[in-house]
Amino acid sequence: MINRRQIMAGAGALAVAGVAGRAWQQGLLGSSHPALAAWDDWSRQRQAGALRLVGGAVLAASPHNTQPWAFAVGRLGVDIFEVPGRALGTMDPFGRERLAGLGGAIHNMALASTALGRAARVRLLPDPQNPQHVARVLLGPDNSGPAPHRLVPFIGQRHTHRGAWHGGALATAKVKALLDFPAFPDVRVLLFEAASPRGQRFAKLTGDATAAIAGDAAMMADSHRWFRHERSVADVQMDGLTLATSGVSPWLAAGAALLPAQSADSEGRYWLAATRDTHLPTASLFGLILTPDPHDRRAALLVGGAWQRLHLNATAAGLVAQPLNQLPEIIDRQVQLRQPPAFARAVDALLDDPAWRPSFAFRIGTADAPAGPALRRPVSDVLGPPARLAWEVEQWREAGGAF
Numbered sequence: 001m002i003n004r005r006q007i008m009a010g011a012g013a014l015a016v017a018g019v020a021g022r023a024w025q026q027g028l029l030g031s032s033h034p035a036l037a038a039w040d041d042w043s044r045q046r047q048a049g050a051l052r053l054v055g056g057a058v059l060a061a062s063p064h065n066t067q068p069w070a071f072a073v074g075r076l077g078v079d080i081f082e083v084p085g086r087a088l089g090t091m092d093p094f095g096r097e098r099l100a101g102l103g104g105a106i107h108n109m110a111l112a113s114t115a116l117g118r119a120a121r122v123r124l125l126p127d128p129q130n131p132q133h134v135a136r137v138l139l140g141p142d143n144s145g146p147a148p149h150r151l152v153p154f155i156g157q158r159h160t161h162r163g164a165w166h167g168g169a170l171a172t173a174k175v176k177a178l179l180d181f182p183a184f185p186d187v188r189v190l191l192f193e194a195a196s197p198r199g200q201r202f203a204k205l206t207g208d209a210t211a212a213i214a215g216d217a218a219m220m221a222d223s224h225r226w227f228r229h230e231r232s233v234a235d236v237q238m239d240g241l242t243l244a245t246s247g248v249s250p251w252l253a254a255g256a257a258l259l260p261a262q263s264a265d266s267e268g269r270y271w272l273a274a275t276r277d278t279h280l281p282t283a284s285l286f287g288l289i290l291t292p293d294p295h296d297r298r299a300a301l302l303v304g305g306a307w308q309r310l311h312l313n314a315t316a317a318g319l320v321a322q323p324l325n326q327l328p329e330i331i332d333r334q335v336q337l338r339q340p341p342a343f344a345r346a347v348d349a350l351l352d353d354p355a356w357r358p359s360f361a362f363r364i365g366t367a368d369a370p371a372g373p374a375l376r377r378p379v380s381d382v383l384g385p386p387a388r389l390a391w392e393v394e395q396w397r398e399a400g401g402a403f
């Protein structure tokens with residue numbers, strides 16, 4: 001006869017087997033992660049020629065890791081196209097953040113071109129007939145370019161850090177290093193200490209904006225669509241946000257991965273708490289990227305380029321960074337809903353000149369360790385063969401029919 005102890009032991013074994021099965025399913029038992037291979041491809045220089053530009057571009061930041069891009073590669077350069085379907089809906093009702101992500105990818109391409117030794121010319125929005133053709137990077141002949149840019153090695157090391165940081169002021173030299181980049185037309189960067197009166201106002205307003213977004217069911221549902229809880233989904237989609245990059249410790253992320261996915265509502269509550277208790281109080285610096293018209297497509301691309309550059313500079317200086325875009329997002333949402341522009345007015349208190357509007361907000365600081373990599377679609381998944389053909393034909397015509 002089976003006794004009580006045997007039944008308990010059997011139930012225990014079944015529970016262990018169940019947990020182990022779930023851990024296996026969620027990729028916690030050491031299997032390789034195909035959705036992270038793009039980082040390795042870049043650092044091991046697996047792409048050659050113009051494809052290397054795409055290898056760097058796909059590692060750029062993008063809102064909710066939507067990766068809203070497609071590329072066409074020819075011998076003479078690379079075209080990058082917006083993919084409007086990779087959208088955040090009510091979180092980004094005018095596609096402003098999508099364009100910022102594309103601007104970051106374009107900036108990475110310009111940096112990556114220096115690793116090829118070929119001079120590069122970037123034309124933003126080169127085709128008035130096709131606004132989704134956001135840039136063309138024209139490459140000169142071999143040995144026509146400058147030496148590899150100092151930031152090229154950091155393209156594969158830049159990761160958004162959502163954890164608890166050390167706080168406190170940064171050395172002046174580090175702050176100076178952050179702002180070391182060429183002028184972006186119509187873009188200004190404002191940095192201020194988290195402990196300063198402006199920093200405190202930023203923290204209060206960002207907390208309020210987070211609460212407003214967390215209470216907006218449509219925004220949370222649109223945000224939730226880009227959360228990849230199941231490893232099987234992450235492996236196929238290779239985009240979106242995951243527990244591993246949410247800022248919690250690896251042990252907590254692993255434990256949470258064993259549980260069923262959170263609802264959009266509980267995600268909102270967690271995010272609000274993390275913003276108020278961790279992101280805002282442990283930052284050293286806050287900052288805003290400003291432009292006179294955030295909805296101008298060209299300006300939105302340049303804002304994204306400026307963020308990519310700032311984050312690369314931060315990485316090179318041993319600092320960590322995280323966008324905190326709740327304020328620009330809720331400002332756009334209030335415009336979409338035709339509500340009184342309460343947040344747009346409140347933000348004036350942070351600005352020296354209210355004619356320059358915030359299009360990107362962030363925090364910078366120091367942490368014990370860098371953040372890990374986020375999912376990425378590899379180069380092979382973002383190339384559009386028909387566009388590539390068009391590019392070759394067009395270049396062939398531009399060159400008078402002969403290469």
Ligand SMILES: Cc1cc2nc3c(=O)[nH]c(=O)nc-3n(C[C@H](O)[C@H](O)[C@H](O)COP(=O)(O)O)c2cc1C
Pocket residue numbers: 059060061062063064065066097098100101104158159160161162240241304322323324325326372373374
């Ligand atoms: C326009 C834009 C807005 C973003 N807003 C936020 C944000 O508000 N909070 C956040 O944690 N990350 C934000 N991010 C960072 C992205 O989520 C991140 O780039 C993406 O998940 C890929 O991860 P990685 O930057 O580590 O490669 C934003 C990025 C961009 C380009």
